[in-house]
Amino acid sequence: MLGRYNERPVDEVADQSILAIDLGGTQIRAAHVSPDLTVSCRRALETHDEEGVEAVIDRICAAARAVREDAQRAGLADPVGIGISSPGPLDPWRGVILATPNLAGWVNIPLAARVEEAVGLPAYLERDTNAAVMGEWRYGAAKGADDVIYVTISTGVGGGLVLDGRPLIGKDGTAGEIGHMTVDIDGPLCGDGQPGHAEAIGSGRAIAREGRALLKRGEAPGLAALAADAEVDAELVARAADAGDAACQRVLDSAWVAIGAMCASLVNALNPEVIVLGGSIGCNRPELPSAIRAEIDRRAFPAPAQRVRLEMTQFAGDVSLIGLLPIVNERMTDPSYAKEHA
Amino acid sequence: MLGRYNERPVDEVADQSILAIDLGGTQIRAAHVSPDLTVSCRRALETHDEEGVEAVIDRICAAARAVREDAQRAGLADPVGIGISSPGPLDPWRGVILATPNLAGWVNIPLAARVEEAVGLPAYLERDTNAAVMGEWRYGAAKGADDVIYVTISTGVGGGLVLDGRPLIGKDGTAGEIGHMTVDIDGPLCGDGQPGHAEAIGSGRAIAREGRALLKRGEAPGLAALAADAEVDAELVARAADAGDAACQRVLDSAWVAIGAMCASLVNALNPEVIVLGGSIGCNRPELPSAIRAEIDRRAFPAPAQRVRLEMTQFAGDVSLIGLLPIVNERMTDPSYAKEHA
Numbered sequence: 001m002l003g004r005y006n007e008r009p010v011d012e013v014a015d016q017s018i019l020a021i022d023l024g025g026t027q028i029r030a031a032h033v034s035p036d037l038t039v040s041c042r043r044a045l046e047t048h049d050e051e052g053v054e055a056v057i058d059r060i061c062a063a064a065r066a067v068r069e070d071a072q073r074a075g076l077a078d079p080v081g082i083g084i085s086s087p088g089p090l091d092p093w094r095g096v097i098l099a100t101p102n103l104a105g106w107v108n109i110p111l112a113a114r115v116e117e118a119v120g121l122p123a124y125l126e127r128d129t130n131a132a133v134m135g136e137w138r139y140g141a142a143k144g145a146d147d148v149i150y151v152t153i154s155t156g157v158g159g160g161l162v163l164d165g166r167p168l169i170g171k172d173g174t175a176g177e178i179g180h181m182t183v184d185i186d187g188p189l190c191g192d193g194q195p196g197h198a199e200a201i202g203s204g205r206a207i208a209r210e211g212r213a214l215l216k217r218g219e220a221p222g223l224a225a226l227a228a229d230a231e232v233d234a235e236l237v238a239r240a241a242d243a244g245d246a247a248c249q250r251v252l253d254s255a256w257v258a259i260g261a262m263c264a265s266l267v268n269a270l271n272p273e274v275i276v277l278g279g280s281i282g283c284n285r286p287e288l289p290s291a292i293r294a295e296i297d298r299r300a301f302p303a304p305a306q307r308v309r310l311e312m313t314q315f316a317g318d319v320s321l322i323g324l325l326p327i328v329n330e331r332m333t334d335p336s337y338a339k340e341h342a
Numbered sequence: 343m344l345g346r347y348n349e350r351p352v353d354e355v356a357d358q359s360i361l362a363i364d365l366g367g368t369q370i371r372a373a374h375v376s377p378d379l380t381v382s383c384r385r386a387l388e389t390h391d392e393e394g395v396e397a398v399i400d401r402i403c404a405a406a407r408a409v410r411e412d413a414q415r416a417g418l419a420d421p422v423g424i425g426i427s428s429p430g431p432l433d434p435w436r437g438v439i440l441a442t443p444n445l446a447g448w449v450n451i452p453l454a455a456r457v458e459e460a461v462g463l464p465a466y467l468e469r470d471t472n473a474a475v476m477g478e479w480r481y482g483a484a485k486g487a488d489d490v491i492y493v494t495i496s497t498g499v500g501g502g503l504v505l506d507g508r509p510l511i512g513k514d515g516t517a518g519e520i521g522h523m524t525v526d527i528d529g530p531l532c533g534d535g536q537p538g539h540a541e542a543i544g545s546g547r548a549i550a551r552e553g554r555a556l557l558k559r560g561e562a563p564g565l566a567a568l569a570a571d572a573e574v575d576a577e578l579v580a581r582a583a584d585a586g587d588a589a590c591q592r593v594l595d596s597a598w599v600a601i602g603a604m605c606a607s608l609v610n611a612l613n614p615e616v617i618v619l620g621g622s623i624g625c626n627r628p629e630l631p632s633a634i635r636a637e638i639d640r641r642a643f644p645a646p647a648q649r650v651r652l653e654m655t656q657f658a659g660d661v662s663l664i665g666l667l668p669i670v671n672e673r674m675t676d677p678s679y680a681k682e683h684a
Contacts, residue, residue, distance in 0.1 A: 184527045
């Protein structure tokens, strides 16, 4: 039964505590997650992927052990297993990161097996956005819906899908890579060298790239004033736009059009009930929902456009950690994820 | 249980004969379809939607009655029900065509109820491309696959989805409208006035539009030679390209890039196993599969790009008629489609 989660009805969930790890391009975060969704014993450290795969794996394992020890000292239930969320593409059944534009040098890395061996608990890997859609669908902004798209807008753009009441993982575990949908045929190149993806226009990385280009051409005086002592990132471009830099505002406008066009494509293709917005940019730009809504109304059929609700994540930065709770609990009894795979 | 078909296992199918009707922008086709997939007692007539909705409904009903009488005379099993495939968007549960760019004036037309009343058999409506994906998935090029996208390239561009072993219809019945995904943010307008959809570049209508524009500007000598006595349509643009008209060739190339980008977006977003190509253009341009494959390789992640097979429809122009066979048989026992809906 590859390609699906164990179909245990939501109301019969009797989850046990897990150890949750979120591996990001910037940070590694680890925590104890209990069945009442309390996230505790948090650890966070910088990823520093430039130090190589082994150094990062060592840091992940050390953080996991530290969380487990903290939980024991605090008298919390010992976790039954470990969930790891990470950028994709990855193979969730074997627990292998296949390759990811967001972590330099990570190609065919059996991360789940390595963490399992180091910590002594069964470990399961899932794409961060698939964990996120599980969190919002089971417990958050999309609870009760059958057709859900989680969209993260951060350094990159990604997503996770629940369709017709079930998460869609795909035979390779790569379903939901919506940030790599083409929205502009001859548009700028993505981190993976491919043209015109939504991520290449709408991501934090793309906004920063455009900001740096404006600065270089002397076309963004507001940004130049702010950037004197700081490296240009998406946040700085947004701050310049908010302070009245018209060129920076146009960069943001283009980014939101790309994200909105991507969402509109998904509204026409999949007829979802809810789109949940998350990610560091998705959570922090108040104009984003109305900008996306405008593009959906401009680019999608009336019936599915009227159907879809836009919601903000209920769990913000913890969404993937919380989403790992049902994933680990379900996989531990799901033969597709039996540990001979690892 | 809106949003899904009755989940009867494929091998337990014990279908009975149906009367199948395909309503298209150009033609109305009707036939008897038997459980061994024999399509017989065919009738075909021109749609002439410019004569108004009532005239077209009268023609549909007359064709249906004629097929039923022919079948009786031929000693075939009397159909148990009627399946109608039509362009979308439509409401398959109530049997209502909501609105369609391909049939002028068709807004909120209860077609299933009208045909049912006139012919005296229960009638069910489904989007032509959803019927097509059912045909290919149950009996044709995608048999045995769990994740299937049917892509039709004809006057318009459309599709139907089977994901994780089940057709995806969506809460409004509009899932699979893939031709209306944005592939070129500021691109040409679609029939519905929306910018940059794959259909606005890759459809027969778009190819014809570009051909006429070339002709008007005097930039397509090959097409001009052919078009002296004929209206320009996509087939004529393709003939001119095949005969060496470079401008017409560029129109086709752009069309295939748009279709390929749309397919690549779906490969990244949905991780399908099979994409089945159909439609009058999809079936008749031998360069199309390799052109689409090139765009998938250029725009999609390696794992899902390597996974997906590109196949031609096994049923060509009969694919929607054949796909209506399981749809009608299943709906007759599915409470979601109970006739009080109509």
